[in-house]
Amino acid sequence: MSNLIINRRRFLMGSAAAGSGLLLSGCDQFDFLGQRDNGVRNVIEQANVLTYKAQRALIGDQTLAREYSASEIRQGQKPNGSTEPSTPEYMFLRQQNFAPYKLKVTGMVDREIEFSLGELRNMPARSQITRHDCVEGWSCIAKWTGTPLGPVLDQAGVKPGARFCVYHCFDNIQRTLSGDIFYYESSDLIDAYHPQTILAYGLNDQVLPVANGAPVRLRIERALGYKQPKYLHTIQLVDDLTPFGLGKGGYWPDNGYDWYGGI
Template sequence: MSKIAPDRRRLLGQLGAAASLLTLGGCDAFDGVLGVGDPVHNFLRKANVLTREAQRAIQGPAPMAREYPASAIREGQRPNGSTDPQTDDYLAIQKDDFAGYRLQVTGLVDKPLSLSLNELRAMPSRTQITRHDCVEGWSCIAQWTGVQLSRVLDRAGIKPAARYVVFRCYDSMDDTLSDQTLYYESIDLISARHPQTILAYGLNGQALPIANGAPLRVRIEQQLGYKMAKYIRAIEIVDSFAKIAGGNGGYWEDRGYDWYAGS
C-alpha cells in the first residue's frame, strides 16, 4: 500500500467549513441559563463551599497574609465601589469630622457596645502592610492601622449561638427615589477572629480618607476587596444571615458573587 498524500485542495475546503461552523455557535448560547439567579448559576455556585473548605484545610489555624516592607508602598490605595457616600446619616457624621461617630456592636452579644473613634484608637492597635486584591483583578499594597476585630468581639462578649459577623454600612450603592440599598457584608468567626482582621481607621500613616472608607473599614486579608466593608456603622453578631437583605450574606453576594471570597 502506498502512502496517500492528502488532497490539499480538499484540506483547505474542510478548513473553511470548520471555520464557518465555529462562527455559527457563539457563546451567547449559554446566556439564558447562566445568569444570576438561574438554577444553573446557583448549582455551579455550590463549588464555593468546596473552595472554602479546601482553603481552610490547607491554611491551618492562623494563615498569615504576606506583610510587605514599607518600600512596597508605591502609590495611594486605589478606592473602589463607593468613594463619596451621600446618605443623610453619613453626611451628618462627616460634618464634624466623625467626632460624633459611634460604632454600634449589637446582636448575639453579652454587652452591646457603642464605641467612639477615640475609644477604638485607645484600644491596642495593629499596623500591617498588606496587598489589597480586588475581585476585578488588580492589587495595591498599603499600610493599614486599626484595632483587631477579635478585641472588639471579646469586649462585647459573643454568645455561643453566634456564627457570623455582619457589617452594616453607611453607603448606599443603588440610590433610587423610593429606596436605598445600604452596603453590608458578613464573615464567619474564623475570619473575624484572624489576627490580621482589623477595623482600620488609618491608611498609610494618616487618618482613613473618605474614599477608602472613613471613619472605619474592615481588613480581611485572606479574602477579596468586596468583603472589606467600608463606612461601617454597626457590627451585628448573628447566627444566620438568611433574613438579611437578599439572604446571601452581602451586597455583592446578593448579586451573584461568592460569599467566601478567598479566591
C-alpha cells in the same frame, strides 16, 4: 504548602477577575447569576461551599496573609466602589469630622456596646502592610492601621450560638425608586477573629480618607476587596445570614459573587 497557597491564590484571582468582567459587561448569557432558582447558579454556589471548606482545611484558621516592606508601597491606595456616601447621617458625621461617630456591636452578644472613634484609636492597635486584591483584577500594597476586631467582639461577649458577623455600612451603594440599598458584608467568626482582621482607621500613616472608607473600614486580609466593607457602623452577630439583603451574606454575593471571597 506555600507554593500550593500561592498557586491557588493566583487561580482564584484569575477566575474572579474573569467572572467580574462578564458580570460588569452585562452579557445576557450570564443573566443566570441574578436568578436565584437557576440550576447553573446553584451548582456554582455549591462549588463555592467546597472552595470555602477546602481553603479552611488547606491553609488553617490562623495562617497570615503576606505582609510587605514599606519600600514596596508604590502608590496611594486606589479607591473603588462608592467613594462618597450621600446619606444625611453620614454627611452630618463627615461635617463634624466624625466626632459623633459610634461603632456598634449588636445581635447575639451578652451586652450590646458601642465605641467612639477616639475610643477605637485608644485601644491596642495593629499596623500591617498588605496587598489589596480587587475582583476587578488589580492589586495595591498599602499600610493599614486599626484595632483588631477579635478583642472588640470579646468586650461584647459573643454568644455560643453565633456563627457570623454581619457588617452594616453607611454606603448607599445603590439608589432605587423604593429607597437606598446599603452595602453590607459578612464573615464567619474564624475570619473575624483572625489576627490580621482589623477595624482600620489609618492608611499609609495618615487618617483614613473618605474615599477609602472613613471613619472605619474592615480589613480581612485573606479575602478579596469586596469582603472588606467601607464606612462601617454596626457589627451584628448572628447565626443565620438569610434574613439580610437577598440572603446570600453580602451586597455582591446577593448579585452572584462568591460569599467567601477567600484568596
